[in-house]
Amino acid sequence: xxxxxxxxxxxxxxxxxxxxxxxxxxxxxxxxxxxxxxxxxxxxxxxxxxxxxxxxxxxxxxxxxxxxxxxxxxxxxxxxxxxxxxxxxxxxxxxxxxxxxxx
Numbered sequence: 883x884x885x886x887x888x889x890x891x892x893x894x895x896x897x898x899x900x901x902x903x904x905x906x907x908x909x910x911x912x913x914x915x916x917x918x919x920x921x922x923x924x925x926x927x928x929x930x931x932x933x934x935x936x937x938x939x940x941x942x943x944x945x946x947x948x949x950x951x952x953x954x955x956x957x958x959x960x961x962x963x964x965x966x967x968x969x970x971x972x973x974x975x976x977x978x979x980x981x982x983x984x985x
Contacts, residue, residue, distance in 0.1 A: 901929045
């Protein structure tokens, strides 16, 4: 019977430490990944997330994200469509009741 390998759970601090170790340049990413027992693909996922998070952290507090206005517009559109769906649902219920009364 084969044994299942238990997956290690890494804290955000450990992930950052591993990524920074690979980015320092004194060792290769391959060596760092081997030392910690992670795949290079996982290392690069963590690196990309760390870089994106860093960008977010360095943004000015009053600086809006590029997609904020798009999100607001999409939320308005969803609300409009939900109202329209509600009206149509009501109309169908009324029409159904009228059909039952008529028959």
